[in-house]
Amino acid sequence: MFPLLELPFNANNPLIFPYYIPLSLCTDTTQRLREGDIVVTKSRSAIGCSDHSCFWPQSSDGIVRVPYVFSPDYDEAQIRWINEAMAEFEILTCIDFVNHTTESDYLSIKSGKGCWSHYGKIGGGQILSLMKKGCMWKGVIQHELNHALGFLHEQSRSDRDSYVKIMWEYISAGNKGNFKKSENSNNLGLQYDYSSVMHYGTNAFSNTPGRATIIPIPDASVPIGQRYGLSNLDVAKINKLYNCNRCxxxxxxxxxxxxxxxxxxxxxxxxxxxxxxxxxxxxxxxxxxxxxxxxxxxxxxxxxxxxxxxxxxxxxxxxxxxxxxxxxxxxxxxxxxxxxxxxxxxxxxxxxxxxxxxxxxxxxxKNGRESDANNVKSENSGKRSGKI
The missing domain is CATH 2.60.120.290 (Spermadhesin, CUB domain)
Incomplete structure (x- = not known):
């Protein structure tokens, strides 16, 4: 069994490559991307869900079952990596990703052009894109699944200006929309989470190498943008939004x-x-x-x-x-x-x-590299090109 790949630890690694996806790569003309990886259909004028219609239903036993199907693009190892990323939701929350059978609403997970998802449940077989070469990281997979559950980026919260400073001078005009703040976000009464898997990295969309676009305040050294896995507050937010009775x-x-x-x-x-x-x-x-x-x-x-x-x-x-x-x-x-x-x-x-x-x-x-059996992909499971 090949374990899911995680990143070598680097607290300052912004891991922003999944969010540099040009809008042209989302070729369906009925869709557009907001904040780099959230698909908003033209029938939705804004990202919002005040009537809870975009949340997945909870069964009488308290479990929220989210059906999914994989496209044939993935090999056995890649399917295993995605399933392992899903496993954290199933252990820590009441979200249970289940194989699709006859359900009318489900996730259609495919290797599209980039890493992106719809916001919440939209009905029917909604696409969630996890590109084989670029998105096979546990935190990235969980990030997109969390969008599908109804969560926005952490730095989009209405209270974000009390926790981070956006450096607009290092963001090109075409990317400024990716840093738009929600006016009335549902923060669930929980604190801002710098360590959220939903938070942008320090240099996200920077137009100047080495210049940060997001700086935590008051302590600029606080790491943001991790993609190692769900944070404790990520879990707390899911459990509160979906009324999960989980310890x-x-x-x-x-x-x-x-x-x-x-x-x-x-x-x-x-x-x-x-x-x-x-x-x-x-x-x-x-x-x-x-x-x-x-x-x-x-x-x-x-x-x-x-x-x-x-x-x-x-x-x-x-x-x-x-x-x-x-x-x-x-x-x-x-x-x-x-x-x-x-x-x-x-x-x-x-x-x-x-x-x-x-x-x-x-x-x-092994061969000069640390072997980390439950975190790092086997050398025989396929190497990735490029460096983060």
Missing amino acids: STVLDSPSGSLSSDNHTSKYSSSNATCFWLIRIPSKRVSLQFDAFSLKSSTDCKTEYVKIYDGVSQSSEVLLDKTCGTKSPPVVTASGRTVLVEFVRGGTGAATGFKISYSSGRSNPR
Whole structure:
């Protein structure tokens, strides 16, 4: 299995290449691109969805199922990469991307000219373009899927001027529209997110090499424009917009901690399932249990911690279901990403657990390059031309 390609860590890498798509590449004359990668049909005078008609429906079980179909353009590895990008939504939110069968509304994912998407659900088989050579990055795939769910770019928020300064002098006249601010955006009561996968990079659409078009304020050194994966606030916004009852957190600092107490307290005292996706900038994730006390049961069926070597429950298991009071050993992943699952089973005297995580050693190098098993595409899976 070839894991999804992620970028080598570089906090200042703007990763803006998907958004330099000339409008002429979107050849359907009924469509135009706004902000570089959002398709707006001529029947829609503006991007907006006050009546929620562009949101995907939620089933009675609380799951929002978004049907999709792949065009035959993609090979098996590329389909796997897209599915792995979708997996983060399915673990962390109530969004579930499902294979299209007979649904009238669905995503038609094809390798078009560039990376672009419609805004929200428009009805019928709506195209979402993920070009094979240029869009096969986890964060780029998630960026376009998030547009299809109804999310705009972060720097388009109505309150953006309190958080970033747009350097208009370095933006050509033809690109100024890509930095238009929404007057009445629905910010969901959540704070501005510099680390959002929906945020432009520092040098997006710059007409002068080395000159920034977006500067965070008051601290210009704050990184923006990451495409490593959904941020914690990206997840929170999806869950709030779609009324998802999910206990999930993204941790993307080089080191930190997580605790069962901080998550299950807001849920019922009976059963709850929580997920933590840990995505560190580099090297390998190492986890240490600082405290551990879960209710014991046969095969740990009722309450347990389980750790996966990747972003989903289909990833290799690093620590199988564990309960009781004996602290588990140190767990080290094969790469930068691990998923921690906690199932709480009813009331009881168990005090829960606390885990500290940090960057462990790098994987062994192969041909002078670091091998990062759950983050970097295999050298045999096809190389990309050009540099970012």
